[in-house]
Amino acid sequence: MAMTIDATSKSGTAPSVRFPTRRLGHANIYVSDRDRAFAFYNGICGFDMVGHSKSSYFLSNGNSHHDFGLNGSGTNEPRYGADGTLKSVANYRGPGTLNHLGWETANQAALVEAYRRALDADIRIQRSLYHGGSHALYLFDPDGVYHEFYADATLEWRKIFSGGDASSVTEGWDPLAQPADPTPYWDPKPVWVAVDKAPIAPRRISRAVVYVSDVVKLIAFYRDVGGLDLMYLARDKSYAYLRGSARQSGFDLCLLEAEHADQVGTYGVAAELADEDAVSRAEAALARTGIAPGRRFDDARKRSFFLTDPDQVPIEFFVERTADYEALGRVDSALRRYAA
């Protein structure tokens, strides 16, 4: 990847900006064909449509305003919001790559405090936007992977993402222009929905795996800037696990050392199911529809299976049993993106 924008301070040390990150909120991904991707993520994976824009579909089963943004723009041409705000930056690396990962933070006031620390540390915030239901800051990690740190502004996100056009809700946001709201708006008791006839009924995406150029360097970003807690760093520094303050499961993010430059930024996501019965039901329903899952895991750590999306990105459907961070060290590096 050519783009390298370092989100560390000019002194070269990672400052303790610590965005107040709770958990992985969504993956906004570039897809080659938006309708084909929707047929997969909705019709098979079971994520419900909550809204769309000119280039994207947004999907969620109640966890948040969206777990997936399927971005079919297929170009790095700049896009502009209703008020003329620049919406996209040149981070397009082709279908099957991340536009950005969205990280849910505790509340707007805490996010703005972290924004002030980021300014003090000369960290480059690419854009700051109000999406109608959330305030969001965007920045690159040292590998050029794009991240959004957002604070929800309402529990009533379904009034914004109500199945229709959500493209006009975004406008510019000056984080310092007015007093920031300290109210937490993440929903402690989501109302779960499922997609009729879809073989899988996931609740939410809750984990991502990302290949990085240098695990230690990226830990400095994700921990000191991103505000995730480091749960484990392998002794040989070939992988690490990090987690947000919501402690939803053993980890939100697994960093894997890339084995070649082209692999940097490659990602996978994992969707959590309600319980092991839901995994069994999904496997049986997939079998009835003639879809054979890829890799399966049924061990002390997790029960899960994988599907591959139309752009060849693996998506895991899982239930965690126990967190065992050391176990990945015993897995061949080529298989770690699945075994994480």
Ligand SMILES: [Fe+2]
């Ligand atoms: Fe986003």
